[in-house]
Structures are given as C-alpha cells and as structure tokens.
Amino acid sequence: MRLNKLYLALTLITLPLSTMAAGLDRSGQSISAFLQPGNYAEAGLSVLDPTVEGTDNNGNTVSDMGDDYVFASAAVKIQATDKISFGLLYDQPFGADAQYGVDGSDFASTALNEGTSVKVRTNNITALVGYQPTENWNFYAGPVWQTVEADISLRGDAYKGSNYTIQVDQKEAYGWAAGFAYSKPEIALKAAVTYRSEITHNAKSHEDSALNQYHGNDIVNSTVQAVTPQSINIDLQTGISQNTLVFANLRWVHWDQFVVSPTHLSKDLGQDLISYSDDQYSATIGTSHKFNSKWAATAAVGYDSGAGNPVTTLGPTEGYWSIGLGGQYSPAEHYFIQAGVKYFWLGDATAQTGGDTVGEFTNNHAIGYGMKIGYRF
Template sequence: MKLNKLCLALTLITLPLSTMAAGLDRSGQSISAFLQPGNYAEAGLSVLDPTVKGKDATGKSVSDMGDDYVFASAAVKIQATDKISFGLLYDQPFGADAQYGVDGSIFSDGTEGTSVKVRTNNITALVGYQPTKNWNFYAGPVWQTVEADISLRGYAYGSDPNKTLSGYNIQVDQKEAYGWAAGFAYSKPEIALKAAVTYRSEIKHKARSFENHNATPLYDTYSSVEAVTPQSVNIDLQTGVSQNTLVFANLRWVHWDQFVVSPAFLGSQGQDLISYSDDQYSATIGASHKFNSKWAATAAVGYDSGAGNPVTTLGPTEGYWSVGLGGQYSPAENYFIQAGVKYFWLGDATAQTGGNTAGEFSNNYALGYGMKIGYRF
C-alpha cells in the first residue's frame, strides 16, 4: 500500500490545542514540526477556557476560579542536505492562570481574591542527522524563561492575624536558563509509519523575586527563588491503516514528583508556594482521514493522570479525560489551515494549604480551541 500522499496530507493533523494537564504542563512540548519532510514552517494559536468551581472548607461555594489563557507556538525546519536538518521550535510549555472571585469563600479577603499568573517561553534548537532515509537522530539546546505574579488572599492561608499568609504577594522577574533535548525517529513513508522518542532535560531556574506582605511588621524584600522545570519523555507513533486513513498515539511522562517552589518568606513560615507529589502520565490516541485533496479530519481521545492529590489551591484539578475534533483545509499542496476543538472532563481534587484541606473541587470541565497554519517551501 503506497501512502506517500497520505503521509504528506495527514501527518500534520494533530489537534492544535493547549492542554489542561498535570502540574503546570501546558503545550505538551511536541517536536512534530521538526520531523516533517523537506522545508517546513508553522504557526499556531490556542485558547483554553476552563470552568473550575467547588466548595471551601467551610462549605461555601467557590465561584469559577479558572481564567482563560491564550498561548502561541511556531516552528521552522530546514532540510539542509539529504542527511542534515535544522529546526527552531517555540512554545510556552508551562503556565497557570487563576483568579478567585470575591465571593465570601476563604480564598478572598472581601476585597481581592487569590490570583496566579505563571508564564514560560521556550525555544528549542535541533540539529538532525539522517544516516538513512528511515532514521533521524537529533539533539540540541533549549532556552527557557519563567516569570510569575502570585497573590494569596483569605482565611485559606491562615486565620491568625499575626501568622496569616493572606496579603502575601510575589513577583518573579523573567530569567533565562538552559537545558537540552535529544531523541531519535524512525519513518517508513510508504505506509505513513513514523515513531519518535524525545527526551527533554530539567532546567534549573534561579530568578530575582520581590516578596511583600502586609503583616506586622511589614515584610518587603527582594530575594531569589529557585525552580526546576521537569524532565520529560514524549513518544509519538503513527501509521497508515488504509489509503486515506492513519492512526496515531502520543505518550508523555513528566517528572513532577517532588517538584517544589519555596520562596524565602514562605519558606521561613514552613510553607511552599507550589508542590507536586506524583509524576504525570498522559496519552492521546486518534485517527485522521483524508476526504479529498483539500479536506481532512481528525478525532482523538486523551487521558492525563494528574500530578498527585491533594493539590495546590493555585490549580485545584487532578488530570482529565478529553475528546477532540479537528479539521484541515489545504488550498494547495504546499500549505494548509487547521482548526480544532477539545472538551476536557477535569479530575476532582482536594486543595490544601499548609497541610490543611482548604476546599473540594469537582465536576469541572474545560473547552479548548486552536488554529494552526503550515507551509512547505
């Protein structure tokens, strides 16, 4: 069965969506663009709209605390010779957006609610060596930045006025750090077969932070905060099953176990800002079908284990199940437009602060939307 044209038409149809994944994981850190044949470029935009509600430790309802967030991705791959290729991939792999309402729950102080924004930027530069037409070995450096703005409000963070963490704020300046990625891939274009294994190293960040707290005496200081974004392994598989259909799977492991961020002031109070207890395991499987030379579609289901339960109040969900649909329109053979939508059933979770239960969050969900443009040159 000759599937060369199928391979070109369908290997790109992955749902271009952000994920509501374990810990701070967001993009999934795919390198699929680098594994495309010839010269190739793409750009994408994703939006996630979560709804996360629950009950606090006193039984009061907690209104939706999950903020929408948008993130971009882009990539370019150059096939310099038959055996050497180069790639640059940009994504925003880790992040968080949450805003508790002033709703009478213990996550607000009557004026403001607890809030969190975490942003990362990531550029991966890969060099690939193809000793034969079937094998590709690749590696390269990774540049990454992290910044954050977090505020804690309400009795969830202590009811004693002399010890409460309510009123605590931290801003972490954007700081760059470096890691690396490496992997290998095997392909057989005749049957649209492709398999790849990619490892990403952990990246150690030490950034300048500003902490302040309206306690007595007033705490107001610059310090440094350390964080290690986790190592991970991605396994990508696909194969043609008929002239116009292929199936695919993505498996991912992220080392969140023992992940802790403990700034100076919180550390002095015996508290962590963020901590996770378990590794993340996730899987997505699906199928793509080509209807004609211009139109194709994808359906996929996904699972994410979460990173342990109880969880931090800054992201009170544990993993998910998901289902997604996507489509691709190709006005010409060398470029395409993709769009997709994904629905997430978010896992129930217990939120804790200082080892004490602060709330229960259940029956939550999220909607994801994405669009991507790809071009061969």
C-alpha cells in the first residue's frame, strides 16, 4: 500500500474547529502544518457558539452567559533541504468570552445595569527548525512568542457587591517548544510528540471596585502574574485501506494549581480571579475517507476531562464530550478548502468565588464551526 495522491490528500484532512476545552484552552496548539511534506501554507478561522445557563444560590435562573468566541490560525512551512525545514505557526491558544445578562441573578448589578463580563485574549507565534536525519524521522524545536491581555468586570452579589473591574495590558513573554515525529509514507503512518513550555507573564494591571476605600478610592495599578501552562500533544495516524485512515490526537495541559490573583482582588476582597485544581486530559479519535480526487470527509469524537470542579464563574463548565464532521474540497492538487462543524455536550459544574459556591450550571452545550485553506508550493 504505497503513498499516492489520495493518501497525500488524506493526511491533510482535520477538523478545523474551535474547542471548548478545559480552563482557558482554545486552539489545541497543533503543529500539524509543520509536519506536512514539502513547502506548505495554511490559514483558518474558527467560531465557538456556547450556550451556558444555570441557577444562582437563590434559585434565580442565570441566562446564557457564553459569548461567541472567534479566533484565527495560520502557518507556513519551508523544506529548505532534504534534512532541514523551517516553520512559523500562529494561533490564539488561550482565551475566554463571557457576558452575563442583567437578569436578576447574583451575577449582575441592577443599579449599574451591567452583568459580569469576561474577555481574555492571547496571541502565539511558534518558530520551529526541523532536522530530518532520515526520511522517517523529524526532530524539531524552537522559540515561542506569546502575548496576553484581559478585560474583566465582576458584578452582583456573587462578588459581594464589589463591582470589581480589572484591565490587564497586553504583555509579551517567551517560551519554547520541542518534539519529534516518525513517519512511514507507504502506509500513511505518522506519529508525533510535542512539548510546550510554560510561559510566565508579568503584566501591568489596573483594578477598580466599589470597595477601593482600602486604597483611598484610587485605581490599584500593579503587576499581575499569569503563567500559561506547559503541555504535551501526541498525534497519531495510519492508513487502514487505500482511501481511508484513522487518527488520534491526545493532549495534556498542566492546569493543576493554576491561579491568577491580582493584588486588590486577592488581598482586599479575598478572591482569586482564575483558579484551576486539576490537569486537563483530552482526546480526539476519528477517521478520514477520500471519495475521489476532489472530495474527502472526516468524522471524529472527542473527550475533555476539564480542569477540576468547582470552577470559577468565568467559564462554569467541566470538560465535554463532542462529535464532529468535516469535509475537504480540492479544486487542484496543490490546494484545498476544508470546513467542519462540531457539537459539544458540556460537563456540569459548580461555580464559586472566594471558596464559596455561588451557582450551578447544568445541561449546557456548544457548537463550533471552522474553515481552513491550505496551499502547497
């Protein structure tokens, strides 16, 4: 069973979808573009549309607080020689979007006519250099540049009426990634293990609340530390017939003991902004089939363990199960268009602030949509 154009196309098929993963994890930090043969470039856009509802401690209904989340990805890979390759990958690996309604629940202020809102954004560029001593092995490593910024408002009795707001200025920091891959083209076999280091951000923050009498009613300007977690990705695939392959993507993220504790919120109000208690484990397993020279499809199921329960109110779900479908259209051999959709059954979670339970969120779901364009040159 030799690698032919059908298999070459199949190795590109993925589900270019946003995720609803544990903690703030969003993109999954794939390096699959770097492992494509020859010179290759891609660009993608994903949208996550969650529905997250619950009840507060008083039995009030908490209306849908999950805002749509949109993020982009792009990559270019150059095979400079038979043994040396270079790659540049952009994604937005961590983030959050939430907007609680003014619905009479403990997560909104009627006086201010505002609900709790959350916006967290990261940008990530990974530069990789690969060395291929043989046609089967690839060893790669390189630096990672990352930024993080946030704008968060906590409103209502769940936060002791503090009407707390924090803005975190965009701050860049650096880490690294490294890994190895093995391939056997004649059976479309690929296996890769990639490690990413944690990245420590020390960003300027600006905190304000109704309880700022601790600081003479002034905005508290300080430095907040956030450490985006280390992770390991394992990617596997193999052909099982001339036009079909199976694949698995496994991921571990070190969320255990992850805490973001701004000065005013932690010292004066006795709360953490974000905290997780468990590591995240996730898996996606699926199959891809090539129907003809232009069309192919993928189906996959996924599981995510979550990052512990109770959780913070900024993302009150614990893990998920998912099912996804994707399609690929190749107008010519050197480029393709992919699109996909994924449905998530979100895990039930207990929300807490300052160690106190403030709400229950159950029977929630999300839908992800994605599109990607790939080009060989």
